Amino acid sequence: MQYLDFEQPIADLEKKIDELQEISVDDKVLKPEIDRLRKKADQLRESIFTNLTRWQRVQLARHPERPYTLDYIERITDDFIELHGDRFHSDDKAIVGGLATIDDQSVMIIGHQKGRDTKSRQYRNFGMANPEGYRKAYRLMKMAEKFKIPVVTLLDTPGAYPGLEAEERGQAEAIARNLKMMAVLEVPIVAIVIGEGASGGAIGIGMGNEVFMMENTWYSVIAPESCSSILWKTWDYKEQAASALRPTAKDLLELKVIDGIIPEPLGGAHRDYGKAAEAVKAQILKSLKKLNKMKPDKLIDQRVDKYASMGVWETASGKKDKS
Template identity: 85%
Template sequence: MQYLDFEQPIADLEKKIDELNELSVGDDVLKPEIERLRKKADQLRESIFSNLTRWQRVQLARHPERPYTLDYIELMCDDFIELYGDRYHADDKAMVGGLATIDGQSVMVIGHQKGRDTKSRQYRNFGMANPEGYRKAHRLMEMAEKFNLPVLTLLDTPGAYPGLEAEERGQAEAIARNLKLMAVLEVPIITVVIGEGASGGAIGIGMGNDVYMMENTWYSVIAPESCSSILWKTWEYKEQAASALKLTAKDLLELKIIDGIIPEPLGGAHRDHRASADAVKKQILKSLKKLAKMKPDKLVDHRIDKYSSMGVWETAGKTS
């Protein structure tokens, strides 16, 4: 288990518990002390995780052991057939998608995919999709509409790939076309932020009828480090930037950007992949049941009204 810096007190206690377990093989003498330390570790974990800062939640969203899109698909879906390619240029490994069933309900699943080691991270481009990734998502969403299948999108990206070649192939245009399509898609769209939700890279597959965030995730127009580098010309103020951006699930629920928060196991989703997937699956099934009652035109109206009502503005009066 990899621990974050603010989890160090918990790591120290769990290390001590492991040491005592090794010493007490076949012997119950140390059992009371082990139980005492376990209770202390649980209490400490509950105390720490009930008072997380926004930056600490950003760190949890990036934890290398968190479940990624393909992990959720494996744990939630009865079967999955991955579909490849955008039919224009290539197949983007940072964006995965395909046909799946969840408790017998057929859906089109699309999501960002990161890697766990150096080789797989390079293969998946660290979860940063190129234009072909968004065009693949566009193709799959059109297919979903053709066969009247709900669309499920799982967001987990530090942003769309900002490389020169991505810009040359129309990165902004590809994301814009997806937004245009999702605004009028005549099937339900359910979106869940399972990790990082950064900028256009996330919203490029994230315009849903129902939008949910997992408890320890973030969703913002810009990453804290990038915000810090723009405002303070250094990454050193990333914690202050995270606080100012109000990018956590709790913040976005209060701002009425999302529809709800999906709880994670104590300590983060990486602590229990199965429990995390079960929580996401439960919410997806609930949303599917609700949205299935809406006619296609009402789904479109619901989505347009939802995004049109976001934000606060004032109408200026006539000046004298």
């Protein structure tokens, strides 16, 4: 288990527990001390994880052992059939998608996919999609619409790939085209942030009738480090930037950007893949049970109204006509 900096006190206790278990020749001798340390570790974990800062939640969202899209697909779906290619350029490995069933509910499930080691991270381009990834998602969503199948998207990306070749192939256009399409898609869309939700890279497959975030994730127009580098010309103020951006699930629920928060196992989703997947599955089924009752025109109206009502604005009025 890999520990983050703020988890070090927990790591020290668990290391001591492991050492005592290794040297124990008689369970009765050291068992009381081991039980005491386990209880203390549990209390410490609860204390730490109920008082996390925004930056600490950003760190948890990036935890290298956190479950990714394919981990959730493996645990919550049956008969997953991955579909490849955008029919324009190539198959982008940073976005995976295909047909599956969740219990008896057919879905088109699409999400960003990161890698676990150097080789797989390069293969998945660190979860940063090229235009062909968004065009693949576009194709799959239109296929779902044709067969009247709900769409489920899982968001986890540090952003769309910013390379020159991506811009040459129309990165911005591909994302904008997806947003235009998703706004009027005639089937339910449920979007869930399972890790990082950065900028257009996330929203490119993230417009939904209902949008949820897992407890220890973030969703923002810019990453804290990038924000810090713009405002202070250095990454050193990333924690202050995270506080100012308010990118956590709790923040965005208060701002009415998302519809709810999916709880995680204590210590983060990486602590218990099964429990995290069950929570995601339960929310998907609950949302689809409600959305499946809505007619296509009502789904579109609800989705458009949802995004049109976000934010605060004022309308400037001209001088009154006295004639």
